[in-house]
Amino acid sequence: MDFLTKTMDETSRIRIEARAECWGDEDVPWPVVGGCNFFVRLDGAIAAAEIGSVMMMMMPPGSDEPAGRSARGLLRAFLEADGLILPGGLFFLEKGEPRFQPGCCCGLEDWRDWFGVAEGATDIWTGHDPFSLVELDGETVKIWGDRERRNEDPPFEISVTNLLEQLAVVERDLRDFLGRLGEWLQTVAPELEIPVLRRVAEALELDARPPIIE
16 A cells, blocks of 8 residues: 555544543533533534533632622623633544543643644653553654553554644534634623633634645
8 A cells, every 4th residue: 555545544534623522511501411521523513512611610719709700790700810721632533433532631722732743843741541652653643542552552553644734624513613602602701702702712722824735
């Protein structure tokens, strides 16, 4: 199988998705998804309740005080926060099944770091317990979910070309998510739509330009 054929076959099998980690919160001023410790894909197909769960995960500490439990109170606290973190990360799927996913304490705000892997910047934070390992071997990126098992487990592999193409898809998905977020804000706090969208875009580094893919 030549390189082009292999790359096309890989593209049909492998997909990368941006997902936010959420857990249930019943005492909120807007609909959310029930349950705990679940992941929500950020794209244009996200449901309103899923957006509610994602936004709750971005709220700063202390915003759950009684005075801030209104929708506008929470969103104003969100706008005033110094730094924003959205638990989650990039999921690498093969034939629809996760082959690599972020661990504890990983955040989507660093998703753009994966662009640097093509240039050899493989020190990617993907969470802990276990710690992952990313290597660039020629035109192939190799990923181990547990670096301690590098010699026992085969790595997940993706070509550099496909990685960059999939990251471009991730960016498109995130921008589509912003469109859905804007629609959601129109029903929750329309006067805060623009500043909240701007803040989320900044947190997800959507105001930056990705490397040019030739």
